Amino acid sequence: MEIGQKFNQLTFEEYFYYVDNYKKYTDFNTLGLYRSIVENVKLSLKEKIDVREYCHLTFKKTFDFLQLKDPKVFFEISTLGQELTNGDIVKIWDDIKINQQKILKDKKIRHRNFGIYSKHNCGYENCVWNGLMIKQGSWLADGNMHFTDDKNKYQQKLNSEGRKSDRKKERQIISRELDNN
Ligand SMILES: [Zn+2]
Structure with a gap:
């Protein structure tokens, strides 16, 4: 099965569905999933943080690899909503x-x-x-x-x-x- 839509178009509820069912989808891409959290305009900041925390329950190890594979996404996702000096x-x-x-x-x-x-x-x-x-x-x-x-x-x-x-x-x-x- 394919998801057939861009992750950055997903609703808050759909993120939870696709994370729970990711094994069913041949085009599921973990990096794309995390990247979409930054890009998705449908989600509030609070929802983005909730989605991140839910994704981490399944994909935290993959997420850590993003420090090498895509440090920009890693930084942005890690610091969502934080005020940084x-x-x-x-x-x-x-x-x-x-x-x-x-x-x-x-x-x-x-x-x-x-x-x-x-x-x-x-x-x-x-x-x-x-x-x-x-x-x-x-x-x-x-x-x-x-x-x-x-x-x-x-x-x-x-x-x-x-x-x-x-x-x-x-x-x-x-x-x-x-x-x-
Ligand atoms: Zn430089």
């Missing part, structure tokens, strides 16, 4: 980097096809993504977008917003930055 953001990305190395070192994983990864190195000392393993061809893999003006603009915005000590705005800015990459 700069310090929080740095800590989360540092943890992701540590966990990426653990995943890569795991012998069982080494034999799977996880693609080719390279370290993010944009040249900015304080970049939160320095040392982050990036799958080639994925977000931020082509450093150029981030390399030039974007990074400066981002840092300037973060600094000016930070002065207003509005944590919510910082969170929105980094979300936007991540979306643009």
Whole structure:
């Protein structure tokens, strides 16, 4: 059987149905499921968090792999609804980097096809993504977008917003930055 509709179109109730019955569907994709939680405009923030927690009951282990396979989605899903300081953001990305190395070192994983990864190195000392393993061809893999003006603009915005000590705005800015990459 196939689901026949995009995950990001699902209603709150449908998420629970498809998670319960995922084995029946040949086109069920766990990464797509998690990604859709961010994209789905039908869900309130509270519902998104409830769906995430329900997905974790079945797919938490797969979710942890997203730190390597798609760290952007991992970050966004993990921090849903949270107001993050700069310090929080740095800590989360540092943890992701540590966990990426653990995943890569795991012998069982080494034999799977996880693609080719390279370290993010944009040249900015304080970049939160320095040392982050990036799958080639994925977000931020082509450093150029981030390399030039974007990074400066981002840092300037973060600094000016930070002065207003509005944590919510910082969170929105980094979300936007991540979306643009
Ligand atoms: Zn960077």
